[in-house]
Amino acid sequence: MAQHSPAAAGPALRGLLLNAITFSLILVAACSRPAPEQPLGPQRAAQPVGGGRVPAFVPADDGQWVMPAKDYASTRFSSLADINTGNAQNLKLAWTFSTGINRGHEAAPVVVNNTMYVVTPYPNILYALDLTQPGAPLKWKFEPNPKAASQGVACCDYVNRGAAYADGRVFFNTLDGQTLAVDAATGKEVWRAQLGNINVGETITMAPLVVKNKVLVGNSGGEFGVRGWLAALDAASGKLAWKAYSTGPDADCLIGPNFHPFYQMDQGRDLGVSSWNQGQWQIGGGTVWGWISYDPELNLIYYGTGNPGPWNPEQRPGDNKWTSGIFARDADTGEARWFYQWSPHDLHDYDGINEQLLLDLPINGQTRKVLVRPERNGYVYVLDRATGEVLSANPFGYVTSTSGVDLKTGRLVYVSEKEPKMGQTVREICPAAPGTKDWQPSAYSPRTGLLYIPHQNLCMDEEGMEANYIAGTPYLGMNVRMYAGPGGNRGVFQAWDPVAGRQVWSIKENFPVWSGALATAGDVVFYGTMDGWFKAVDARPEGQGQVLWQYKCGSGIIGQPMTFRGPDGKQYVAILAGVGGWAGAIVAGDLDPRDATAALGFVNAMTDLPAHTTKGGILYVFSL
Amino acid sequence: MSSRCERKARGARALRRVLVVLLASCACACARQGGAPTRAQTQARAGASAAAPLPSPPPEPLPAALTERHVLRVCADPNNLPFSNERGEGLENKLAELVAADLGARVEYTWWAQRRGFFRNTLKAGACDVVMGVPAAFELTLTTRPYYRSTYVFVYRKDEKLDLRSFDDPRLRELRIGVQMIGDDFANTPPAHALANRHILGNVRGFMLYGDYREPNPPARIVRAVARGEVDVAVVWGPLAGYFAPRAATPLAVVPVAPQIDQPFLPFVYDISVGVRRDAQALRDRLDDILERRRPDIDRLLDAYGVPQVKDEG
Numbered sequence: 001m002a003q004h005s006p007a008a009a010g011p012a013l014r015g016l017l018l019n020a021i022t023f024s025l026i027l028v029a030a031c032s033r034p035a036p037e038q039p040l041g042p043q044r045a046a047q048p049v050g051g052g053r054v055p056a057f058v059p060a061d062d063g064q065w066v067m068p069a070k071d072y073a074s075t076r077f078s079s080l081a082d083i084n085t086g087n088a089q090n091l092k093l094a095w096t097f098s099t100g101i102n103r104g105h106e107a108a109p110v111v112v113n114n115t116m117y118v119v120t121p122y123p124n125i126l127y128a129l130d131l132t133q134p135g136a137p138l139k140w141k142f143e144p145n146p147k148a149a150s151q152g153v154a155c156c157d158y159v160n161r162g163a164a165y166a167d168g169r170v171f172f173n174t175l176d177g178q179t180l181a182v183d184a185a186t187g188k189e190v191w192r193a194q195l196g197n198i199n200v201g202e203t204i205t206m207a208p209l210v211v212k213n214k215v216l217v218g219n220s221g222g223e224f225g226v227r228g229w230l231a232a233l234d235a236a237s238g239k240l241a242w243k244a245y246s247t248g249p250d251a252d253c254l255i256g257p258n259f260h261p262f263y264q265m266d267q268g269r270d271l272g273v274s275s276w277n278q279g280q281w282q283i284g285g286g287t288v289w290g291w292i293s294y295d296p297e298l299n300l301i302y303y304g305t306g307n308p309g310p311w312n313p314e315q316r317p318g319d320n321k322w323t324s325g326i327f328a329r330d331a332d333t334g335e336a337r338w339f340y341q342w343s344p345h346d347l348h349d350y351d352g353i354n355e356q357l358l359l360d361l362p363i364n365g366q367t368r369k370v371l372v373r374p375e376r377n378g379y380v381y382v383l384d385r386a387t388g389e390v391l392s393a394n395p396f397g398y399v400t401s402t403s404g405v406d407l408k409t410g411r412l413v414y415v416s417e418k419e420p421k422m423g424q425t426v427r428e429i430c431p432a433a434p435g436t437k438d439w440q441p442s443a444y445s446p447r448t449g450l451l452y453i454p455h456q457n458l459c460m461d462e463e464g465m466e467a468n469y470i471a472g473t474p475y476l477g478m479n480v481r482m483y484a485g486p487g488g489n490r491g492v493f494q495a496w497d498p499v500a501g502r503q504v505w506s507i508k509e510n511f512p513v514w515s516g517a518l519a520t521a522g523d524v525v526f527y528g529t530m531d532g533w534f535k536a537v538d539a540r541p542e543g544q545g546q547v548l549w550q551y552k553c554g555s556g557i558i559g560q561p562m563t564f565r566g567p568d569g570k571q572y573v574a575i576l577a578g579v580g581g582w583a584g585a586i587v588a589g590d591l592d593p594r595d596a597t598a599a600l601g602f603v604n605a606m607t608d609l610p611a612h613t614t615k616g617g618i619l620y621v622f623s624l
Numbered sequence: 625m626s627s628r629c630e631r632k633a634r635g636a637r638a639l640r641r642v643l644v645v646l647l648a649s650c651a652c653a654c655a656r657q658g659g660a661p662t663r664a665q666t667q668a669r670a671g672a673s674a675a676a677p678l679p680s681p682p683p684e685p686l687p688a689a690l691t692e693r694h695v696l697r698v699c700a701d702p703n704n705l706p707f708s709n710e711r712g713e714g715l716e717n718k719l720a721e722l723v724a725a726d727l728g729a730r731v732e733y734t735w736w737a738q739r740r741g742f743f744r745n746t747l748k749a750g751a752c753d754v755v756m757g758v759p760a761a762f763e764l765t766l767t768t769r770p771y772y773r774s775t776y777v778f779v780y781r782k783d784e785k786l787d788l789r790s791f792d793d794p795r796l797r798e799l800r801i802g803v804q805m806i807g808d809d810f811a812n813t814p815p816a817h818a819l820a821n822r823h824i825l826g827n828v829r830g831f832m833l834y835g836d837y838r839e840p841n842p843p844a845r846i847v848r849a850v851a852r853g854e855v856d857v858a859v860v861w862g863p864l865a866g867y868f869a870p871r872a873a874t875p876l877a878v879v880p881v882a883p884q885i886d887q888p889f890l891p892f893v894y895d896i897s898v899g900v901r902r903d904a905q906a907l908r909d910r911l912d913d914i915l916e917r918r919r920p921d922i923d924r925l926l927d928a929y930g931v932p933q934v935k936d937e938g
Binding site (some may be wrong): 198200201223224225277278311314462467471472473589590595 | 704706707727738739740742744748751757761764804805806807810811812816817820821823825827828829832833835837838843859864875889891894896
């Protein structure tokens with residue numbers, strides 16, 4: 001019942017809230033200031049802060065964008081520099097395209113061979129747009145017709161995080177658990193594979209990754225007692241090559257003699273069974289709905305696993321392997337090489353599925369092949385990507401639920417007072433369930449050496465109980481209510497030095513920043529806000545995230561910006577607007593703002609969003 | 625909840641416990657909060673005096689479908705006996721027909737699996753005007769007075785002769801126990817919480833309440849598991865057990881759990897009402913009138929479906 005209204009709060013809190021409101025007003029003023037009228041002067045080469053670089057396996061930029069993360073290292077960095085800090089204020093709308101869908105648009109457009117491919121939320125229409133023609137008219141559209149029943153099953157809006165291109169085909173997933181291959185030129189279906197079973201609550205929302213003629217796909221639906229897996233399909237035929245579960249016996253998890261986790265806590269036989277109460281692993285969660293990266297030199301794929309479920313924490317003693325962690329697997333066989341658990345015995349719904357950026361960073365005078373993970377539990381981890389050793393883990397937001405990561409044992413240290421207990425009130429659990437950062441991917445610029453992290457600043461209270469009803473059965477759930485963390489802003493866009501493990505600058509945003517980030521060689525980074533502003537900001541440390549340009553889109557932005565060189569030689573920047581997702585469910589799902597605990601408590605933090613934006617999917621493309 | 629709330633709850637009479645706890649917790653929280661009225665307050669009518677009066681929204685007239693087409697528009701799960709199915713065989717199907725007949729109307733259904741988003745996609749989306757079963761304290765709808773009160777029950781094979789009645793029975797530490805899982809964070813069926821609170825964990829098996837929707841009546845799987853000996857005992861919502869236990873291959877005992885409420889706040893007994901949109905007061909009042917007048921018919925219906933009822937002691 002913790003409505004965070006100033007009238008209800010105690011004096012101290014009221015003061016804080018008033019400050020927060022004042023601050024928000026200042027913030028709004030800052031955000032809405034016009035772009036500077038004078039160019040910022042000649043382009044200067046940015047001085048990398050950390051001195052890191054993109055691994056050598058990342059190919060030279062051809063101006064295309066063939067997968068949501070841009071490259072296997074997941075940098076979301078483009079070497080295009082036509083748009084730079086000096087001219088970004090001249091960006092203009094080039095063309096738009098309506099998807100005709102009103103749900104949350106989380107996908108990144110993909111551009112290859114002068115064609116742009118856009119996959120929508122359910123019903124997962126794939127559009128091909130002809131970039132060689134003025135206004136990029138529709139070339140073809142492909143409708144996979146997923147089962148309508150999947151809408152009732154999907155946990156958090158009906159999102160899709162994008163398609164991937166390889167060898168003349170576009171690969172994407174549907175909410176009802178299918179993977180499809182479509183001919184990129186003709187829009188004709190090549191194959192489809194039914195992987196998930198919606199009848200048990202299994203859906204697919206993630207973007208596939210194509211590695212060595214295999215399409216990698218994972219499932220969603222941890223809320224429904226689904227058991228997580230990652231599957232590899234033969235790109236030519238769609239036949240299952242291998243499937244690795246996130247819980248259960250080693251054989252099911254493709255764990256064998258070559259599995260060498262760095263820390264003792266992750267070592268042992270059949271931990272996917274023994275770290276649970278009897279049989280609980282069978283419905284244990286650990287779904288794979290986020291991002292996959294690939295290192296061709298080590299021949300390893302990396303991906304995170306979702307939180308354990310559906311038991312409450314006190315009902316599932318143990319570490320609950322292999323949930324809320326990260327696997328490194330052989331790209332050919334799927335065999336596990338190492339695992340590290342971000343949040344053993346997760347208490348707060350901290351899925352471990354965020355993106356991992358593969359970088360080469362100077363650590364203690366040595367260049368290390370690392371994996372950088374801004375994790376939901378509030379820490380930016382730097383791991384040795386060959387071994388899974390944690391080199392550093394530093395908080396990038398306000399964290400009360402844990403006190404840090406023990407680098408000797410690798411273990412996250414929980415704060416016991418913040419542990420949720422049925423029927424007991426626990427306040428100010430930070431970050432809230434969506435974490436300091438959820439699925440929305442960050443970007444890295446080798447020019448600045450910085451990571452650009454879109455994220456949220458939310459805490460939650462758990463108190464009291466609420467009667468609820470499902471499938472004819474009454475039950476009680478804890479009241480979870482989320483609200484802005486310290487400062488009163490619900491979102492942050494942050495430049496982060498992954499070597500020093502510290503923030504370089506940050507932009508406070510009123511709403512959670514639920515869009516992805518894009519970094520470019522023009523030292524301009526892009527992101528969008530849930531109230532519909534698409535922003536270009538100065539990437540450089542000395543630029544302090546100054547807003548160079550912004551454009552108000554027709555709906556809130558939770559998509560992933562990307563950039564490409566058009567057939568006319570110009571650099572374009574694209575973003576799908578269309579609010580929704582977990583954070584925007586109040587708009588996309590028409591949730592009742594009075595129902596504070598809806599969307600698992602997220603609605604409480606978002607009651608004002610409907611006053612700022614309406615739903616509707618539109619692609620926006622900009623150029624100079 | 626403050627301790628003041630708990631004392632208030634403990635002081636309440638047993639038969640009103642569930643509602644009073646809900647209301648008292650709300651009243652305390654609302655008083656502390658002093659802010660906008662909460663949804664729980666809008667539900668306060670059934671328990672009456674605990675909560676403050678509300679500024680009422682503009683009342684919605686009776687639904688046009690009812691007044692103009694003489695149709696009672698009902699949203700229901702097409703595959704969830706004993707409550708409803710698309711062949712009209714469920715308790716709530718029969719109740720809908722009874723109510724519609726009383727209104728001089730016929731029933732029209734919108735079918736939707738009763739999972740997360742059910743109320744948003746059905747009642748709130750305007751696809752129908754009533755949902756025949758919701759908890760009396762349910763916050764997503766306006767509710768009628770309860771038309772029955774049931775309880776979670778133990779279900780076990782009669783030949784096991786367990787005579788199991790209480791969550792405090794020490795044998796629960798040894799028996800294989802089945803409970804149903806919800807899956808939302810920090811939300812599960814009350815028996816799952818009750819057992820966890822007693823540190824009964826290792827011998828508890830979870831069955832997803834949603835089950836496999838390809839099967840008929842997916843939540844019933846847990847009752848079959850008892851009949852087949854997959855678990856020794858299951859703790860199941862009364863109407864589900866009362867309907868499926870007599871139909872099981874093996875004779876099964878259905879015994880209400882004790883206590884009725886785990887202190888401070890874990891009820892196993894729930895009042896069930898008819899739900900309408902939150903502004904549909906006129907329809908709610910009509911339904912209240914019918915439910916009261918047709919009480920004997922409704923009681924016969926509940927008995928026919930084997931609903932274990934908890935009778936008002938007062």
